[in-house]
Amino acid sequence: MATLKRKLWVGVGAFVLAGAQADIAADGVHAIASANAAGRHGEGGEGGEGGEGGESGARHASSAAQSQQYLTSLALLEGHLDVGVRLYRDGDAAAARTHMKHPGDELYGKLAPRLKAYRADALGTSLRALKAAVDSGKPVAEVDGAWRRVRADIDAARQKVRVDTKTQLAVVVDVVRTAADEYKEGVANGRLVNAHEYQDANGFVVVARRLVESMHPSRAVEKQAVEQTRGALASVEDAWPSLSGTGSLPADASKLYGAASRIDLARSTMR
DSSP: OOHHHHHHHHHHHHHHHHHHHHHHHHHOTHHHHHHHHHHHHHHTOGGGTTTOOHHHHHHHHHHHHHHHHHHHHHHHHHHHHHHHHHHHHTTOHHHHHHHOOOTTSHHHHHHHHHHHHTTOTHHHHHHHHHHHHHHTTOOHHHHHHHHHHHHHHHHHHHTTSOOOHHHHHHHHHHHHHHHHHHHHHHEETTEESOHHHHHHHHHHHHHHHHHHHTOOOOSHHHHHHHHHHHHHHHTTGGGOSOSSOOSOOOOOHHHHHHHHHHHHHHHHTOO
């Protein structure tokens, strides 16, 4: 597993555990959602970011960072599953199974306390059903139906936090950088060395594109940043001539790292 992803999951686990403990002690598990709602007064619009100071500003920064990590975690989970379902449709059930995630897996486990706090833990049930369908070799139509339910539950979990366009783009940067880490482990000297990591990288970039297309920028600077992000993501499409990774691969991880940097630069223009 890539170094950056390991650091990311350690961070996710820490903020989930700390946040859950603090809020449960204060007023039970529902307090997490209440605290997040209170923090959203600053997150919802970029105009309040620069004017906050002291303890209020620190709380806002912490809330925004936690929301970013939460949304990044959901995106990475979706990316794993997305590529797994596509492999299953292509007839590679064995490879598909390696990308399926279960509520007992570490990946989901990092999210579980916050999902429970938000009453979004239906995702665990739909994940279990998708994994069972793939593991037991169900027809593609049945797997697709289970996948649609998982995606609906992931989307519902995303709606539990409200963030501005700048934070949404920060999530895209996190996801693309993680994709670059995975690609670096999967491809060396133009050849496939680890199919799983190469495929994960593809799933992450596919989800990054979905995140961008779901954005609703309102200001001119936001629209420009989103358009530049689309261009950066389009520039790495040739990194995956196929999901199998057979033959010569025309890209290397530097291309993905470059795309992540371009997106981050576009994001930095927003105030």
